[in-house]
Amino acid sequence: MIHPTAIIHPNATIGSNVSIGAFTIIDADVHIGDDCTIDPHVWISGQTTLGKKNFVGFGSHIGGDPQDTSFDKSTRSGVLIGDNNTIREHVTIHRSTSEGGLTTVGDNNMFMINSHLAHDVQVGDSNNLANGVLVAGHIQIGNFCFLGGGAGFHQFIKIGDYAICQGNAAITKDIPPYCMAHGQNKLAGLNVIGLRRAGLNGELRKEIKSAYNLLFKSDLSMTDALTQADQRTWEAPTLLLINAAKNPSRKGIMMA
Known part of the structure; x- marks a missing residue:
């Protein structure tokens, strides 16, 4: 061959x-x-x-x-x-x-x-x-x-x-x-399609959307948004999004 x-x-x-x-x-x-x-x-x-x-x-x-x-x-x-x-x-x-x-x-x-x-x-x-x-x-x-x-x-x-x-x-x-x-x-x-393909149920998708809105759509600075995020309890898939915002590359994370 x-x-x-x-x-x-x-x-x-x-x-x-x-x-x-x-x-x-x-x-x-x-x-x-x-x-x-x-x-x-x-x-x-x-x-x-x-x-x-x-x-x-x-x-x-x-x-x-x-x-x-x-x-x-x-x-x-x-x-x-x-x-x-x-x-x-x-x-x-x-x-x-x-x-x-x-x-x-x-x-x-x-x-x-x-x-x-x-x-x-x-x-x-x-x-x-x-x-x-x-x-x-x-x-x-x-x-x-x-x-x-x-x-x-x-x-x-x-x-x-x-x-x-x-x-x-x-x-x-x-x-x-x-x-x-x-x-x-x-x-x-x-x-949204990717979230469904990942097998995340409706409640998890709703929680991820809540975290996304807090971090990227609110009027808060990222520092203040992360402070608020730390005051809540999140499921592991949502923490993946939050931790990405906490630990960006040297280039920083994009915003909406």
Whole structure:
């Protein structure tokens, strides 16, 4: 199942039942898990590990050098990818800028055509990045997020669980969990469909909406809103939203 024109370094580790297409290059420190399918003209480099049942599409490059002018190419770093991810055509995922560092991807994600993950990004599980999504360095993406086509995300921000972002948005601040973002750092309310898909009942959805209104829709400053929030008892899913407001990235959290 390995095409005769594929170039695979003898030190690479290839699992069982792996398909590798024509003219693909697999470098020395790469580990590919069982049941993966690698299309033609793919390059997997750096200290990159793919788990089981991943698909990598035509022309993709995983483990490439960071786009950082100060990066030392002798740095040994890599990419760690979990299981059952779909990486479509011409996707790029860059390795970490730090010695021994990793850009990480969890399980069951979909990266559509021409999407890009820069160095040191951390992606959770079950996310969908549409065509042309650009994720800059050191961004943290939670679980069950959908990022619309052509959207760009500035380095160091956080994107919370079940967040959704409109296509072609320009995001330079954190997107809170459960929220919808659009334009340039604008919130458009809660991702109600995402909350239902998460299996949260009506009472929990009502509580999350109450917390959202307190933090992002009231006339209070964020400091005062969090003080009020601390005086109430919240269920764990709601605390995910509140804690995101308490612990933003260095770029801060976006507001409605």
